[in-house]
Amino acid sequence: EVQLVQSGAEVKKPGESLKISCKGFGYSFNNYWIGWVRQMPGKGLEWMGITYPDDSDTRYSPSFQGQVTISVDKSISTAYLQWSSLKASDTAIYYCARQGNWDFDYWGQGTLVTVSS
Amino acid sequence: QSALTQPRSVTGSPGQSVTISCTGTSSDIGGYNSVSWYQQHPGKAPKVMIFDVTKRPSGVPDRFSGSKSGNTASLTISGLQGEDEADYYCCSYTGRYTYVFGTGTKVTVL
Numbered sequence: 001e002v003q004l005v006q007s008g009a010e011v012k013k014p015g016e017s018l019k020i021s022c023k024g025f026g027y028s029f030n031n032y033w034i035g036w037v038r039q040m041p042g043k044g045l046e047w048m049g050i051t052y053p054d055d056s057d058t059r060y061s062p063s064f065q066g067q068v069t070i071s072v073d074k075s076i077s078t079a080y081l082q083w084s085s086l087k088a089s090d091t092a093i094y095y096c097a098r099q100g101n102w103d104f105d106y107w108g109q110g111t112l113v114t115v116s117s
Numbered sequence: 118q119s120a121l122t123q124p125r126s127v128t129g130s131p132g133q134s135v136t137i138s139c140t141g142t143s144s145d146i147g148g149y150n151s152v153s154w155y156q157q158h159p160g161k162a163p164k165v166m167i168f169d170v171t172k173r174p175s176g177v178p179d180r181f182s183g184s185k186s187g188n189t190a191s192l193t194i195s196g197l198q199g200e201d202e203a204d205y206y207c208c209s210y211t212g213r214y215t216y217v218f219g220t221g222t223k224v225t226v227l
Contacts, residue, residue: 033214037163044120044221045155045163045206050214059214062118095162102210103153103168110162 002026004034004096004108011114012086019082020111022096029077030054033099036070036081039110040092050099051079086115121145121207121219128225129197137222139190139207145217147188151210154183154192158203166205167192194224202226 003025012018022034035050049060053074060070072079079096094111097104122140129135139146139154146152152170155163165174167183170190180195190209194201207219 035216037218044204045157045208045218046120047208047216047218050216052214057214061215061217097163099214100165101168101172102149102151103165103208104155104163105165105168105174107162107164 002098002106004098004106006094006096006108006111009112009114011116013117014088014115015085016115017082017084018086018113019080020094020113022079022081022108024077024079024098027098030074034072034079035097035099035104036068036079037095037097037104038064038092039095045095048081048094053077053079086113088115088117091115118145118211118215118217121209121217123205123207123219123222125220126223126225128227129194130227131197131199133197134193134195135197135224136194137192137205137207137224139192139209139219141188141190141209141217143188145188145209145211146185146190148212149210150185152183152185152190153208154181154190155206155208156201156203157206163206197226199226 007021036048048064051058096108098106154167157163
């Protein structure tokens with residue numbers, strides 16, 4: 001069974017750094033792109049970027065380029081999303097999702113990130 | 118990359134059909150046959166309902182159908198049921214492994 005399991009909820013202060021994770025199970029992790037999606041409180045889905053585990057090729061939405069870093073460690077089937085300096089406006093649920101047939105066919109359960117002083 | 122435009126809400130009675138539009142440009146919807154639709158219930162992760170404009174994943178009821186004309190894609194739910202009440206998002210491939218989501222539509226079943 002294909003599963004994407006994300007790390008747990010985080011509460012951080014503005015200016016702190018953070019790295020959240022997404023671990024794949026039940027499929028050949030290296031051969032499927034993994035994307036990240038933001039959902040701010042009460043708002044819609046926003047596509048942030050995507051990475052290919054086998055060669056770490058990574059693409060970003062212009063809206064998120066320079067704001068976050070997407071990385072992957074294929075040896076442990078895990079993708080990451082990180083911030084170097086969080087802002088209150090980064091408060092959101094972050095989902096990872098596997099790209100299938102030019103869609104996102106499996107999703108993680110989401111990681112709630114709360115940034116508050 | 119601007120979000121694709123969807124109506125904020127649509128409403129229907131059980132058994133009726135509703136259609137959700139998703140308008141983009143020639144750089145996204147109009148340029149690729151790679152539109153997908155996602156259903157999201159409150160507090161849950163999104164679930165793919167349609168991919169490649171018209172295809173249904175295994176397990177998705179056949180009352181969900183998709184289409185595209187020019188820069189606009191559509192999702193139709195026929196024979197609306199109470200469990201269909203949710204938020205729906207379209208998503209289009211925009212080239213070089215990048216994507217854009219729609220603004221989202223809340224479907225209410227009366």
